[in-house]
């Protein structure tokens with residue numbers, strides 16, 4: 001029987017660690033643990049396939065092979081190459097087999113050398129999670145293209161699958177097809193996956209159309225201090241949703257909205273609260289006007305998707321959205337998620353602090369304009385390609401080529417504002433850039449209670465970062481970066497900032513417990529290595 005401990009199979013190569021599958025109910029057949037190594041791996045493939053509810057023929061289709069080949073694999077009669085194991089893991093949406101021992105991942109970074117060449121920005125985490133939640137509205141088939149393969153996406157997928165949604169990656173692994181069943185198994189929700197992401201809060205908007213009462217685990221996420229969910233509750237009350245928070249879960253009850261039309265003034269111009277209001281409005285009869293709406297990139301992606309579904313929405317890119325809802329949304333739609341501004345900002349920062357000549361391709365320029373204006377004032381030299389559109393036909397993209405530049409501190413403080421201001425998720429990167437600039441930069445994070453604190457870890461790499469209070473840091477440069485061993489803070493962007501500081505520091509640094517980075521970045525280390533960075537991934 002499979003235990004929650006890791007199983008180790010000795011087969012043709014050094015050590016293969018098999019990730020445990022969730023425990024099966026007592027009456028389901030348990031995997032073989034005896035027999036040859038190939039039979040044991042075959043049994044694991046079979047159990048993972050059954051766990052995903054796939055037939056051998058369906059798995060074969062995902063692998064691009066025959067049903068008899070799958071049968072052979074499961075019986076242990078097929079020699080498995082690493083490539084085939086990788087494809088099996090992708091087809092089964094579970095990292096079935098990984099090389100090397102399990103445990104937290106660390107990086108050994110040898111820095112101090114410029115990067116070179118070009119790198120292409122991937123699609124955004126924040127749009128992906130919103131669109132995955134939005135797919136719950138659709139009776140038809142939703143295909144999301146260019147989805148980033150990141151842990152945050154996998155967490156939402158685990159939750160969706162646990163309530164009965166079918167979510168299948170194509171063989172290349174970046175397009176995802178979702179089909180929502182007529183009835184959802186809300187009692188079977190994967191509470192563990194749900195609690196690890198804040199985005200679960202965006203289930204409220206779609207689910208109020210699906211059940212009169214339901215429960216959701218509390219939303220989690222990075223440790224950035226308290227993040228209120230009250231604006232979500234205030235907005236969704238207008239659609240008849242009442243939520244009581246009790247014993248680690250939200251208990252929701254739904255009654256029909258009392259008016260045909262409604263105007264909702266959001267108390268905060270938050271991204272996910274705007275998305276939740278849109279998700280609720282999309283299938284609510286009548287007209288919903290959302291004022292003080294976020295017009296940020298993930299909201300724009302969501303509006304474009306909902307428009308494809310047939311929802312009439314005015315005001316894309318503005319702070320007033322007018323939604324004429326349709327109680328039934330039933331369309332087979334394909335939507336390509338747009339490029340991630342935060343990834344682009346991370347890659348630009350990598351180039352800036354390593355004084356590199358580097359091109360960041362497919363940067364969503366509209367969501368980087370203030371950032372580039374501030375960087376220009378700081379002395380950054382760069383050139384832009386002519387603009388072009390993302391695959392969604394809307395988002396403006398450009399390739400940004402950096403030149404090695406001597407930076408100076410900006411005269412004014414750097415602070416975020418809702419879009420079209422400087423993105424709060426870009427603020428941590430300004431701390432690393434300010435450390436490379438001459439002079440003192442005041443960085444004011446009024447948004448998060450706890451994120452600026454994590455930036456003081458940059459002092460370990462030689463930066464002069466003074467925490468004036470929990471919201472303000474004073475960074476004085478230029479820094480003589482030095483290599484160091486640092487443990488990742490429990491926050492995604494500050495963790496990446498440490499990695500970027502290490503790329504700037506001569507010598508070999510160690511960044512410990514980097515698993516949090518996989519929550520929002522796909523193949524970040526491999527891509528940096530392709531640009532000339534020296535990064536080795538290791539485990540204890």
Ligand SMILES: CC(=O)N[C@H]1[C@@H](OP(=O)(O)OP(=O)(O)OC[C@H]2O[C@@H](n3ccc(=O)[nH]c3=O)[C@H](O)[C@@H]2O)O[C@H](CO)[C@@H](O)[C@@H]1O
Nearest residue numbers: 126129199226227228268269270271272273298424425447
């Ligand atoms: C999945 C997703 O899309 N996550 C993004 C989203 O999270 P999300 O929409 O969840 O952001 P929050 O609701 O946590 O807002 C961030 C913080 O800002 C405060 N606040 C926000 C807006 C406002 O007008 N006034 C105000 O005070 C909130 O109280 C909170 O403390 O938006 C954040 C702010 O852009 C980004 O950092 C997150 O990456």
Ligand SMILES: C=C(OP(=O)(O)O)C(=O)O
Nearest residue numbers: 198221222425492493520
């Ligand atoms: C704060 C972030 O995201 P989330 O809302 O998923 O915690 C982020 O992307 O930096």
